[in-house]
Amino acid sequence: MATSTSCAQDVIACDLCDKPTQQFCNSCQANLSDNCEHSGQRCEVNCKECDTPVCVKCIGLGPHKGHDVEELTETYEKKLQEIKAETDRIKAKLIPECQEEDNEIGNEISQTKSKLVSNRDQKTELSIEIGDYRATLGQMSKPTLSADVCLSTSGTELMDQVRVIAIIRNGYTPLYGVVCVGEAEAWVFGSDRTISRFDIHGAVKNTVTITGRSHWPAAISINCFRTQSKIIRYQGQKINQEIENDILGNPIFNGSGYEALYMSENNNGDLCVSEVHARSVVGVDKTGRVRFRYTGTPAKRKNATSPISIVTDALSQIIVADIINDCLHILNENGQFLRCVEDYALVKPYGLSVDSEGRLWVGLRGENDWGEPCSYGEIIVIKYLQNK
Incomplete structure (x- = not known):
């Protein structure tokens, strides 16, 4: 719990009653009066609409009243499955694709080096291609006059x-x-x-x-x-x-x-x-x-x-x-x-x-x-x- 700081001329009402707020529940994100304080209340469910853990009291009377909820264990399992699925996708698809592109770029660089050496010796037109990019240089010669x-x-x-x-x-x-x-x-x-x-x-x-x-x-x-x-x-x-x-x-x-x-x-x-x-x-x-x-x-x-x-x-x-x-x-x-x-x-x-x-x-x-x-x-x- 955290103590609420409010001014006398701008009173913040409790989310569970009409009395002035004295405390704020960080877990439930609710303004509470002294009478509605629920210190010791455990957050046993997850508000699906707000995607945050809340206590039963806030679900019944507070700002989460009427929202769909689910057990925290169910939320935990869903999050765990999402992380596992994303990890499997990265291992099965993204990493092999990156490795393949890395190999292709390495091969293109090697081929380009060979062309550079060959064209340098022959002093002919130089064409460089890497992936979808291409650059062509004219005949290499000494600087012009x-x-x-x-x-x-x-x-x-x-x-x-x-x-x-x-x-x-x-x-x-x-x-x-x-x-x-x-x-x-x-x-x-x-x-x-x-x-x-x-x-x-x-x-x-x-x-x-x-x-x-x-x-x-x-x-x-x-x-x-x-x-x-x-x-x-x-x-x-x-x-x-x-x-x-x-x-x-x-x-x-x-x-x-x-x-x-x-x-x-x-x-x-x-x-x-x-x-x-x-x-x-x-x-x-x-x-x-x-x-x-x-x-x-x-x-x-x-x-x-x-x-x-x-x-x-x-x-x-x-x-x-x-x-x-x-x-x-x-x-x-x-x-x-x-x-x-x-x-x-x-x-x-x-x-x-x-x-x-x-x-x-x-x-x-x-x-x-x-x-x-x-x-x-x-x-x-x-x-x-x-x-x-």
Whole structure:
């Protein structure tokens, strides 16, 4: 028994009579007065409705009056049977099922380890399957150039004044393209059938001769000989996306279809495209939605912008070669103008590439405005980023 604590202005009545409560029976969960106290009463039955043991007095007169009851021994036997049945079910069903799943997972892990070792050695596509889950990784290779650049240029920004650190005379007149390899080398090609690899000091490391129907190696660009230009994205040999019209059905690219589209994929997945004929730079996202269109107006050049080669760097900046104005336009990832790079050495900039050290390699065309060869067939290596 426990003594009840009540306030004079809020009297709690006994559950068996109308007199004030003086005690509370923990076993029967009943409020009792002095006259109704049943200390010494044994809880001999179980109230089925309340699922609690009670004494006979509470069943007849108290809060459990009218409830179904059963003998405590009967309740005990029922509880014992329930526990035994649940234990048997766990032993007969749940434990074997868990053991079987454990064995299956162990086998799958062993098989996956074997596939990992095999695919690692063969450097092929990696497919991992565990139960209903599957993951596929592409061909394993060394980190890409853009990843290397990101690592080496973190915490950098544009320099107030760029600096030419090397001039490489390569003999390509005209020069059409530059593709950096690592930190201090680049492949260079022009109008003949050769591609040569130069280091930053001008030494020729390798030369490859191209065979086939083409008169010269083509830059990595889209050149559609049709009335409308478009970008085609391939997965292997299968076309999985064509970017041609906007959401209103209008052509995204305003060129005639007979001019090349020079393209570079930015770190955010945008395709940054320079349209030679339309004299503009267009940015489209992964879905083909136009994000921006830059026409060169903010740069305030003497002549209309003539974008040729285009490249993106580790800061997601977009760099465009302007062959008419002898300069480079630098835009942010949203196509907003940041600045122009001008230097006495930048004459007819054409090819662009960024090495793993974050330096910009600019190939000069080597032709004048009339297509006549001149002495500009050079590569200018520019330092344009600095630590913050």
